[in-house]
Amino acid sequence: MRDEGVNYMQDEGVNYSRQQRIRRAWDRIPILQVEDYLLASIQVPLHDELALRFQRDLLDMIEQSRAKGVIIDITAIDVVDSFITRILVETARMASLMGAETVIVGLRPEISITLVEFGVEFENIKTALDLEHGIKILKEKTLDKNLSSDGRKHHKMRGNGDTGDAT
Amino acid sequence: MIIKIREEYDIVVARVEAKDMAKQIGFDIVDQTRIATAISELARNIIEHGGGEGVILINQIKKRDEECDEIDDEGSGRTGLEIIAMDRGPGIDDIEKAMEDGYSSGGGLGIGLGAVKRLMDEFEVWSKVGEGTRVRVVKWIRS
Numbered sequence: 001m002r003d004e005g006v007n008y009m010q011d012e013g014v015n016y017s018r019q020q021r022i023r024r025a026w027d028r029i030p031i032l033q034v035e036d037y038l039l040a041s042i043q044v045p046l047h048d049e050l051a052l053r054f055q056r057d058l059l060d061m062i063e064q065s066r067a068k069g070v071i072i073d074i075t076a077i078d079v080v081d082s083f084i085t086r087i088l089v090e091t092a093r094m095a096s097l098m099g100a101e102t103v104i105v106g107l108r109p110e111i112s113i114t115l116v117e118f119g120v121e122f123e124n125i126k127t128a129l130d131l132e133h134g135i136k137i138l139k140e141k142t143l144d145k146n147l148s149s150d151g152r153k154h155h156k157m158r159g160n161g162d163t164g165d166a167t
Numbered sequence: 168m169i170i171k172i173r174e175e176y177d178i179v180v181a182r183v184e185a186k187d188m189a190k191q192i193g194f195d196i197v198d199q200t201r202i203a204t205a206i207s208e209l210a211r212n213i214i215e216h217g218g219g220e221g222v223i224l225i226n227q228i229k230k231r232d233e234e235c236d237e238i239d240d241e242g243s244g245r246t247g248l249e250i251i252a253m254d255r256g257p258g259i260d261d262i263e264k265a266m267e268d269g270y271s272s273g274g275g276l277g278i279g280l281g282a283v284k285r286l287m288d289e290f291e292v293w294s295k296v297g298e299g300t301r302v303r304v305v306k307w308i309r310s
Contacts, residue, residue, distance in 0.1 A: 042185060045179045045182075049176070078203060079186070079204050082211075083178075083205050111200060113200070117201070117285050118282045119285065130249070141241075
Protein backbone atom coordinates (compact mmCIF):
# COMPACT_ATOMS: atom_id res chain seq x y z
CA MET A 1 0.00 0.00 0.00
CA ARG A 2 1.34 3.37 -0.92
CA ASP A 3 -0.15 6.30 0.86
CA GLU A 4 2.76 8.68 0.60
CA GLY A 5 0.60 10.90 -1.56
CA VAL A 6 -1.01 12.23 1.57
CA ASN A 7 2.34 13.25 2.94
CA TYR A 8 3.32 15.09 -0.23
CA MET A 9 0.22 17.17 0.11
CA GLN A 10 1.15 18.21 3.61
CA ASP A 11 4.51 19.52 2.49
CA GLU A 12 4.71 22.85 4.26
CA GLY A 13 4.74 26.07 2.34
CA VAL A 14 4.49 24.40 -1.04
CA ASN A 15 1.53 25.05 -3.24
CA TYR A 16 0.36 21.72 -4.55
CA SER A 17 -3.23 22.77 -5.01
CA ARG A 18 -3.47 21.93 -8.69
CA GLN A 19 -1.79 18.59 -8.32
CA GLN A 20 -3.77 17.90 -5.19
CA ARG A 21 -6.99 18.39 -7.05
CA ILE A 22 -5.98 16.10 -9.89
CA ARG A 23 -4.85 13.50 -7.44
CA ARG A 24 -8.04 13.52 -5.45
CA ALA A 25 -10.21 13.42 -8.50
CA TRP A 26 -8.36 10.46 -9.95
CA ASP A 27 -7.04 8.33 -7.22
CA ARG A 28 -8.20 5.06 -8.75
CA ILE A 29 -8.72 3.52 -12.15
CA PRO A 30 -12.11 1.83 -12.34
CA ILE A 31 -12.09 -1.85 -13.23
CA LEU A 32 -15.27 -3.36 -14.64
CA GLN A 33 -16.24 -6.97 -14.90
CA VAL A 34 -17.95 -8.33 -18.01
CA GLU A 35 -18.61 -12.06 -17.85
CA ASP A 36 -15.22 -13.72 -17.33
CA TYR A 37 -13.23 -10.66 -18.23
CA LEU A 38 -12.05 -7.54 -16.49
CA LEU A 39 -11.93 -4.25 -18.30
CA ALA A 40 -9.88 -1.29 -17.21
CA SER A 41 -9.80 1.86 -19.24
CA ILE A 42 -7.04 4.26 -18.32
CA GLN A 43 -8.41 7.73 -18.95
CA VAL A 44 -6.01 9.90 -16.98
CA PRO A 45 -2.29 10.59 -16.97
CA LEU A 46 -0.81 7.61 -15.21
CA HIS A 47 1.48 8.82 -12.48
CA ASP A 48 3.54 6.40 -10.46
CA GLU A 49 1.33 6.15 -7.42
CA LEU A 50 -1.77 5.64 -9.51
CA ALA A 51 -0.05 3.03 -11.67
CA LEU A 52 1.04 0.97 -8.69
CA ARG A 53 -2.39 1.22 -7.08
CA PHE A 54 -3.99 0.14 -10.34
CA GLN A 55 -1.70 -2.87 -10.51
CA ARG A 56 -2.68 -3.91 -7.00
CA ASP A 57 -6.40 -3.28 -7.56
CA LEU A 58 -6.39 -5.32 -10.73
CA LEU A 59 -4.72 -8.30 -9.09
CA ASP A 60 -7.17 -8.12 -6.20
CA MET A 61 -10.04 -8.05 -8.68
CA ILE A 62 -8.65 -11.09 -10.50
CA GLU A 63 -8.53 -12.97 -7.23
CA GLN A 64 -12.08 -12.02 -6.27
CA SER A 65 -13.68 -12.46 -9.65
CA ARG A 66 -11.62 -15.43 -10.89
CA ALA A 67 -11.47 -13.65 -14.22
CA LYS A 68 -9.89 -15.47 -17.15
CA GLY A 69 -8.91 -12.40 -19.06
CA VAL A 70 -8.03 -8.75 -18.62
CA ILE A 71 -8.32 -5.96 -21.12
CA ILE A 72 -6.43 -2.77 -20.46
CA ASP A 73 -7.52 0.07 -22.68
CA ILE A 74 -4.87 2.73 -23.17
CA THR A 75 -6.62 4.74 -25.89
CA ALA A 76 -6.67 7.81 -23.69
CA ILE A 77 -3.06 7.61 -22.52
CA ASP A 78 -1.02 10.42 -24.01
CA VAL A 79 2.42 9.02 -23.35
CA VAL A 80 3.71 5.52 -22.78
CA ASP A 81 7.16 5.96 -21.28
CA SER A 82 9.49 3.32 -19.91
CA PHE A 83 7.84 3.35 -16.50
CA ILE A 84 4.32 2.87 -17.82
CA THR A 85 5.53 0.14 -20.15
CA ARG A 86 7.20 -1.61 -17.26
CA ILE A 87 4.06 -1.38 -15.14
CA LEU A 88 1.91 -2.77 -17.95
CA VAL A 89 4.32 -5.60 -18.73
CA GLU A 90 4.65 -6.49 -15.05
CA THR A 91 0.92 -6.34 -14.46
CA ALA A 92 0.28 -8.66 -17.39
CA ARG A 93 2.89 -11.08 -16.12
CA MET A 94 1.40 -11.04 -12.63
CA ALA A 95 -2.10 -11.51 -14.00
CA SER A 96 -0.82 -14.41 -16.05
CA LEU A 97 0.57 -16.08 -12.91
CA MET A 98 -2.94 -15.81 -11.51
CA GLY A 99 -4.40 -17.46 -14.57
CA ALA A 100 -5.68 -14.41 -16.42
CA GLU A 101 -4.52 -13.42 -19.88
CA THR A 102 -4.00 -9.74 -20.61
CA VAL A 103 -4.61 -7.88 -23.81
CA ILE A 104 -3.71 -4.23 -24.13
CA VAL A 105 -5.94 -2.37 -26.52
CA GLY A 106 -6.03 1.11 -27.99
CA LEU A 107 -2.46 1.71 -29.11
CA ARG A 108 -2.74 4.78 -31.27
CA PRO A 109 -0.34 5.33 -34.19
CA GLU A 110 1.76 7.94 -32.41
CA ILE A 111 2.15 5.69 -29.38
CA SER A 112 3.23 2.74 -31.54
CA ILE A 113 5.74 4.88 -33.44
CA THR A 114 7.22 6.30 -30.26
CA LEU A 115 7.42 2.91 -28.56
CA VAL A 116 9.35 1.39 -31.45
CA GLU A 117 11.72 4.35 -31.84
CA PHE A 118 12.18 4.49 -28.14
CA GLY A 119 13.10 0.86 -28.06
CA VAL A 120 10.80 -0.41 -25.36
CA GLU A 121 8.73 -3.47 -25.89
CA PHE A 122 5.54 -4.99 -24.63
CA GLU A 123 7.31 -8.29 -24.11
CA ASN A 124 4.96 -11.21 -24.33
CA ILE A 125 1.85 -9.08 -24.08
CA LYS A 126 -0.88 -9.31 -26.62
CA THR A 127 -1.95 -6.02 -28.07
CA ALA A 128 -4.98 -5.25 -30.19
CA LEU A 129 -6.35 -2.28 -32.02
CA ASP A 130 -9.58 -1.94 -30.10
CA LEU A 131 -11.84 -3.47 -27.52
CA GLU A 132 -13.60 -5.73 -29.99
CA HIS A 133 -10.38 -7.31 -31.19
CA GLY A 134 -9.17 -7.54 -27.63
CA ILE A 135 -12.20 -9.54 -26.58
CA LYS A 136 -11.85 -11.75 -29.63
CA ILE A 137 -8.26 -12.54 -28.73
CA LEU A 138 -9.18 -13.30 -25.14
CA LYS A 139 -12.01 -15.57 -26.21
CA GLU A 140 -9.68 -17.51 -28.48
CA LYS A 141 -7.08 -17.78 -25.76
CA THR A 142 -9.44 -18.86 -23.02
CA LEU A 143 -10.98 -21.38 -25.39
CA ASP A 144 -7.48 -22.73 -26.02
CA LYS A 145 -6.99 -23.03 -22.32
CA ASN A 146 -10.14 -24.99 -21.74
CA LEU A 147 -9.07 -27.42 -24.41
CA SER A 148 -5.59 -27.99 -23.06
CA SER A 149 -5.38 -30.38 -20.14
CA ASP A 150 -3.88 -28.00 -17.64
CA GLY A 151 -4.78 -24.46 -18.49
CA ARG A 152 -3.14 -22.79 -15.54
CA LYS A 153 0.35 -23.84 -16.54
CA HIS A 154 -0.25 -22.73 -20.05
CA HIS A 155 0.84 -19.13 -20.01
CA LYS A 156 3.41 -18.94 -22.79
CA MET A 157 2.49 -17.31 -26.05
CA ARG A 158 1.47 -19.60 -28.82
CA GLY A 159 2.91 -19.64 -32.27
CA ASN A 160 0.25 -17.79 -34.18
CA GLY A 161 1.51 -14.35 -33.19
CA ASP A 162 -1.81 -12.85 -34.09
CA THR A 163 -1.94 -9.27 -32.94
CA GLY A 164 -5.06 -7.44 -33.61
CA ASP A 165 -5.74 -8.69 -37.07
CA ALA A 166 -8.07 -11.38 -35.92
CA THR A 167 -10.50 -12.05 -38.69
CA MET B 168 8.75 27.69 -18.79
CA ILE B 169 10.37 26.26 -15.69
CA ILE B 170 9.12 23.09 -14.06
CA LYS B 171 10.51 22.00 -10.73
CA ILE B 172 11.01 18.29 -10.46
CA ARG B 173 11.04 16.96 -6.95
CA GLU B 174 8.50 14.22 -6.70
CA GLU B 175 7.14 11.55 -9.00
CA TYR B 176 3.99 13.45 -9.83
CA ASP B 177 6.07 16.28 -11.30
CA ILE B 178 6.95 13.89 -14.12
CA VAL B 179 3.31 13.99 -15.21
CA VAL B 180 3.24 17.77 -14.89
CA ALA B 181 6.37 18.07 -17.06
CA ARG B 182 5.04 15.89 -19.84
CA VAL B 183 1.60 17.48 -19.88
CA GLU B 184 3.13 20.97 -20.08
CA ALA B 185 5.63 19.94 -22.76
CA LYS B 186 2.96 18.32 -24.85
CA ASP B 187 0.71 21.37 -24.60
CA MET B 188 3.54 23.64 -25.62
CA ALA B 189 4.54 21.37 -28.51
CA LYS B 190 0.97 21.37 -29.72
CA GLN B 191 0.72 25.17 -29.54
CA ILE B 192 3.93 25.62 -31.49
CA GLY B 193 2.61 23.37 -34.22
CA PHE B 194 4.20 19.97 -33.81
CA ASP B 195 2.19 17.08 -35.18
CA ILE B 196 0.79 14.45 -32.85
CA VAL B 197 3.70 12.04 -33.37
CA ASP B 198 6.29 14.67 -32.50
CA GLN B 199 4.19 15.80 -29.53
CA THR B 200 4.30 12.24 -28.27
CA ARG B 201 8.05 11.92 -28.91
CA ILE B 202 8.68 15.14 -26.99
CA ALA B 203 6.40 14.15 -24.11
CA THR B 204 8.02 10.74 -23.87
CA ALA B 205 11.52 12.22 -23.89
CA ILE B 206 10.71 14.76 -21.18
CA SER B 207 9.06 12.05 -19.13
CA GLU B 208 12.29 10.06 -19.16
CA LEU B 209 14.43 13.12 -18.42
CA ALA B 210 12.22 14.01 -15.46
CA ARG B 211 12.36 10.46 -14.22
CA ASN B 212 16.14 10.51 -14.47
CA ILE B 213 16.16 13.53 -12.16
CA ILE B 214 14.02 11.70 -9.60
CA GLU B 215 15.79 8.37 -9.86
CA HIS B 216 19.41 9.30 -10.49
CA GLY B 217 19.72 13.05 -10.14
CA GLY B 218 19.45 13.33 -6.40
CA GLY B 219 15.67 13.51 -6.56
CA GLU B 220 15.51 17.22 -7.29
CA GLY B 221 16.05 19.38 -10.32
CA VAL B 222 14.46 21.63 -12.89
CA ILE B 223 13.34 21.32 -16.46
CA LEU B 224 13.21 24.30 -18.79
CA ILE B 225 11.04 24.24 -21.88
CA ASN B 226 11.60 26.94 -24.49
CA GLN B 227 10.41 27.70 -27.95
CA ILE B 228 13.43 28.45 -30.15
CA LYS B 229 14.12 29.54 -33.71
CA LYS B 230 16.84 28.66 -36.14
CA ARG B 231 17.69 30.57 -39.26
CA ASP B 232 17.86 28.63 -42.44
CA GLU B 233 21.48 28.34 -43.41
CA GLU B 234 20.74 29.55 -46.94
CA CYS B 235 19.01 32.83 -46.16
CA ASP B 236 20.97 35.19 -43.95
CA GLU B 237 18.08 37.50 -43.23
CA ILE B 238 15.17 36.58 -41.10
CA ASP B 239 11.83 38.27 -41.62
CA ASP B 240 9.52 39.32 -38.85
CA GLU B 241 7.61 36.11 -38.83
CA GLY B 242 10.92 34.32 -38.91
CA SER B 243 11.55 32.21 -41.93
CA GLY B 244 13.77 29.98 -39.86
CA ARG B 245 12.73 26.74 -38.31
CA THR B 246 10.87 26.60 -35.03
CA GLY B 247 11.82 24.16 -32.39
CA LEU B 248 11.30 23.15 -28.83
CA GLU B 249 14.24 23.06 -26.48
CA ILE B 250 14.20 21.09 -23.27
CA ILE B 251 16.92 21.43 -20.66
CA ALA B 252 16.92 19.11 -17.66
CA MET B 253 19.27 19.95 -14.80
CA ASP B 254 20.02 18.44 -11.46
CA ARG B 255 22.66 18.69 -8.76
CA GLY B 256 22.77 14.99 -8.21
CA PRO B 257 25.75 12.65 -8.14
CA GLY B 258 26.44 13.12 -11.85
CA ILE B 259 27.04 10.46 -14.45
CA ASP B 260 30.26 8.56 -14.10
CA ASP B 261 30.27 7.01 -17.55
CA ILE B 262 28.20 8.94 -20.07
CA GLU B 263 28.79 6.48 -22.88
CA LYS B 264 27.44 3.72 -20.74
CA ALA B 265 24.44 5.83 -19.72
CA MET B 266 23.64 6.19 -23.40
CA GLU B 267 23.33 2.44 -23.87
CA ASP B 268 19.89 0.88 -23.91
CA GLY B 269 19.06 -1.00 -20.81
CA TYR B 270 21.68 0.70 -18.71
CA SER B 271 20.40 2.19 -15.54
CA SER B 272 22.42 2.99 -12.48
CA GLY B 273 19.35 3.44 -10.34
CA GLY B 274 18.03 -0.07 -10.33
CA GLY B 275 16.09 -1.05 -13.38
CA LEU B 276 14.17 2.08 -14.23
CA GLY B 277 14.62 4.14 -17.31
CA ILE B 278 16.00 2.74 -20.50
CA GLY B 279 18.78 5.22 -20.90
CA LEU B 280 19.57 8.50 -22.50
CA GLY B 281 20.19 6.82 -25.85
CA ALA B 282 16.47 6.29 -26.23
CA VAL B 283 15.81 9.96 -25.51
CA LYS B 284 18.38 10.88 -28.15
CA ARG B 285 16.59 8.75 -30.73
CA LEU B 286 13.32 10.59 -30.15
CA MET B 287 14.81 14.06 -30.50
CA ASP B 288 16.80 15.92 -33.19
CA GLU B 289 19.56 17.35 -31.03
CA PHE B 290 21.01 15.95 -27.87
CA GLU B 291 23.74 17.17 -25.53
CA VAL B 292 24.69 15.94 -22.12
CA TRP B 293 27.01 17.54 -19.63
CA SER B 294 27.81 15.89 -16.37
CA LYS B 295 30.39 16.02 -13.64
CA VAL B 296 30.61 13.55 -10.80
CA GLY B 297 29.59 15.26 -7.58
CA GLU B 298 28.19 18.33 -9.32
CA GLY B 299 25.25 17.25 -11.37
CA THR B 300 23.93 16.64 -14.83
CA ARG B 301 22.49 18.80 -17.56
CA VAL B 302 20.81 17.37 -20.61
CA ARG B 303 19.70 19.55 -23.50
CA VAL B 304 17.49 18.22 -26.26
CA VAL B 305 15.81 19.94 -29.20
CA LYS B 306 13.10 18.92 -31.59
CA TRP B 307 12.58 20.90 -34.79
CA ILE B 308 9.32 21.24 -36.63
CA ARG B 309 9.66 19.49 -39.92
CA SER B 310 9.21 21.91 -42.78
